[in-house]
Amino acid sequence: xxxxxxxxxxxxxxxxxxxxxxxxxxxxxxxxxxxxxxxxxxxxxxxxxxxxxxxxxxxxxxxxxxxxxxxxxxxxxxxxxxxxxxxxxxxxxxxxxxxxxxxxxxxxxxxxxxxxxxxxxxxxxxxxxxxxxxxxxxxxxxxxxxxxxxxxxxxxxxxxxxxxxxxxxxxxxxxxxxxxxxxxxxxxxxxxxxxxxxxxxxxxxxxxxxxxxxxxxxxxxxxxxxxxxxxxxxxxxxxxxxxxxxxxxxxxxxxxxxxxxxxxxxxxxxxxxxxxxxxxxxxxxxxxxxxxxxxxxxxxxxxxxxxxxxxxxxxxxxxxxxxxxxxxxxxxxxxxxxxxxxxxxxxxxxxxxxxxxxxxxxxxxxxxxxxxxxxxxxxxxxxxxxxxxxxxxxxxxxxxxxxxxxxxxxxxxxxxxxxxxxxxxxxxxxxxxxxxxxxxxxxxxxxxxxxxxxxxxxxxxxxxxxxxxx
Numbered sequence: 001x002x003x004x005x006x007x008x009x010x011x012x013x014x015x016x017x018x019x020x021x022x023x024x025x026x027x028x029x030x031x032x033x034x035x036x037x038x039x040x041x042x043x044x045x046x047x048x049x050x051x052x053x054x055x056x057x058x059x060x061x062x063x064x065x066x067x068x069x070x071x072x073x074x075x076x077x078x079x080x081x082x083x084x085x086x087x088x089x090x091x092x093x094x095x096x097x098x099x100x101x102x103x104x105x106x107x108x109x110x111x112x113x114x115x116x117x118x119x120x121x122x123x124x125x126x127x128x129x130x131x132x133x134x135x136x137x138x139x140x141x142x143x144x145x146x147x148x149x150x151x152x153x154x155x156x157x158x159x160x161x162x163x164x165x166x167x168x169x170x171x172x173x174x175x176x177x178x179x180x181x182x183x184x185x186x187x188x189x190x191x192x193x194x195x196x197x198x199x200x201x202x203x204x205x206x207x208x209x210x211x212x213x214x215x216x217x218x219x220x221x222x223x224x225x226x227x228x229x230x231x232x233x234x235x236x237x238x239x240x241x242x243x244x245x246x247x248x249x250x251x252x253x254x255x256x257x258x259x260x261x262x263x264x265x266x267x268x269x270x271x272x273x274x275x276x277x278x279x280x281x282x283x284x285x286x287x288x289x290x291x292x293x294x295x296x297x298x299x300x301x302x303x304x305x306x307x308x309x310x311x312x313x314x315x316x317x318x319x320x321x322x323x324x325x326x327x328x329x330x331x332x333x334x335x336x337x338x339x340x341x342x343x344x345x346x347x348x349x350x351x352x353x354x355x356x357x358x359x360x361x362x363x364x365x366x367x368x369x370x371x372x373x374x375x376x377x378x379x380x381x382x383x384x385x386x387x388x389x390x391x392x393x394x395x396x397x398x399x400x401x402x403x404x405x406x407x408x409x410x411x412x413x414x415x416x417x418x419x420x421x422x423x424x425x426x427x428x429x430x431x432x433x434x435x436x437x438x439x440x441x442x443x444x445x446x447x448x449x450x451x452x453x454x455x456x457x458x459x460x461x462x463x464x465x466x467x468x469x470x
Contacts, residue, residue, distance in 0.1 A: 022047060024098040028087060031079065034063060035088040039076040039101055043069045047101075049293075049300045051076055053226065054100040056293045058093055059083055065292060067309035083289065129158050129174040130184045132193070132215045135234040136201030138169035140409040143384040144374035145200050146171060151371040153193050154178040160389040161227045163235065165351045170234040172227040173389075178367055190215045228290075232297050232348060241340075241347035266349040268342040272331060278307065278323040279332040281341065285349055287318035295320055298348040302341065303327045354386040356407035357414045358434040361426070363389070363402050369429065373404075376425065380418050381409045401430075 022041040030036060039051050048067060055062060055078060064079035082088055134146065143162055150157060150173070160173035177184055184190060197213040266285035273280055283295060292311055299306060299322065308323035325331055332338050363369050374384060386405040408414050419433045 022102045024102045026094045026098060028089070028094075033087070034079045034081050035094070037078040037080055037097060037101075039074070039078075041074050043072050043074045045305075046300065047074060048076060048306055049296050051078070051101045052293050052296050053229070054097055055080055056290045058097065059289070060088060060093075061085075061289045062292050062311065063313050065309065065311035067306060067311075069307050128182045129176050130190070130215055132173050132175060132197075132213065133230055133234060134169075134171045134173075134197055134201060134213050135238050136169060136212050138164045138167050140381075140383040141378040142169055142200070143171070143387060144371075144378040146197065147371040147374045149196050149200055150175060150193070151368060153189070153196060155184065155193065156181070156367050157370055157389055159227075160387060161231060162384070162387040163231050163351050164385050165235060165240045165347060168235055168238045168240040170231050170238065171387075172230050172234075184215075228293070229297055229301075232294070232351070233301055235347065235351055236298070236301060236344065240351070241343040266346045268345045270332070270338045270342055273323065274331075276323075277329075277331050278325060279338075281320075281322040281324060281345070283318075283320040283322075283345060283349070285318055287313040287316055288352070290352065291318055291349065292320065294348045294352060295322070295345055298344055299324060299341075302344060304341075354405040356385055356405045357419065359404040359406060359419075360401045360430075360432040360434070361404075362430040370402075373426065376422055377404075377406055380422070382406045382414065382418075383409050 022039055022044070025038045025040075027036040027038070037051075037055065039047070041047060052062070059082070060080045061083060062078050062080055066075075066077045068075050080088060088094060136142070147157070154177065155175040156178045158174045158176055160171060162169060162171040164170075175184065176182055184193075194213045194215055201212045266283060268284075269282045271280045271282070272278075281299075285291070296306065303326065304324045305327055306322050306324055310319075310321045312319050332341065361369075361373065370389065377384065383406065384404050385407055387403070389402045406414065414435075416433070416435060423431045423433065
């Protein structure tokens with residue numbers, strides 16, 4: 001006799017998400033100075049990071065946020081402005097935010113998430129590129145050596161992002177063949193590129209089996225799809241939060257450096273809420289774009305879940321409060337774990353601090369310009385501390401500019417006469433030098449205010465507007 005078994009719909013596990021999935025609303029009327037984005041959904045793992053990532057990728061600034069997830073439900077509220085401090089009135093951007101955050105997770109056979117083709121502020125790398133990520137111990141001229149090695153292997157750098165923090169340097173680059181402008185798929189050639197770069201970087205990620213260089217064609221490995229998150233992950237794997245700190249050479253500044261260093265430093269304090277089983281993480285630092293992305297990204301990659309949060313900014317100062325648990329539901333127990341979380345958050349905030357002279361250059365798809373430029377810098381005893389090499393496409397209706405931050409190898413002030421000479425050598429390319437007197441950590445449009453006043457106001461605001469019931 002035939003045995004009848006109960007039927008289970010394979011889509012049953014996704015039924016709740018289909019019915020109660022992310023609902024995103026954008027409100028431009030209720031708040032006079034900012035646009036309010038609300039996300040209402042069942043509690044989907046990773047949705048908070050996705051929402052923050054979408055907003056920051058649109059070059060929008062989160063000035064305030066309230067996060068709450070109870071009884072399996074999630075409500076996220078974000079107050080956002082553009083980088084000029086205005087409301088977001090571009091309907092295309094607002095529509096793209098709704099579509100990107102509200103997009104259902106559709107997985108193919110390889111388990112990849114389909115990418116929604118919507119407006120983004122950053123450059124979109126063509127699928128005809130090969131992604132390559134690198135991590136190693138930083139030294140003067142390392143980025144120049146990487147650029148030269150890629151040029152030797154007949155690779156054109158379409159886009160690249162490099163961060164240095166303490167004694168670590170991480171880089172995510174998208175390259176194509178110098179002659180065909182297509183992705184590099186030959187396994188033998190990719191292996192040669194990896195070996196060459198590994199020799200330059202000199203060590204592995206963890207000192208054991210992992211290599212410090214990995215290549216992959218775009219479209220087959222979604223883990224390399226978001227450069228800034230990969231940079232955070234690479235730095236975390238390299239344990240840059242444990243490396244000795246390199247002090248900045250700020251002796252030439254005419255401001256009160258003791259006060260500036262106190263306000264620049266990220267202060268992280270961690271408490272326990274035993275009755276509710278939460279660990280409370282408080283972060284205080286100078287405010288800047290993508291600050292919330294950096295902290296949420298780090299907590300997520302460390303396998304912590306944010307249940308409640310309150311984010312606020314006052315003037316140039318920001319306060320963030322997170323109520324977190326481990327992914328398994330437990331709270332932080334040991335003192336070593338508490339110290340590790342604090343160090344990792346401090347490092348995540350400081351990684352994006354750009355030190356030195358800012359160079360803006362329009363590479364205009366010119367093959368060989370980047371290795372030539374970085375070689376000139378190295379010959380003049382200058383080293384790259386931060387790099388954002390823009391893709392060869394137009395965004396926002398105009399051409400993007402590549403940005404490098406450079407410092408003198410000896411720690412002295414960069415000689416502007418040398419920079420003027422380099423400007424002439426790089427003609428007719430658009431080459432601009434901006435001598436920023438302070439490390440670039442904040443682009444807030446509000447005027448600078450006393451740190452004491454900011455602390456008082458933000459504290460009162462947090463007490464009066466707190467919505468977390470514990």
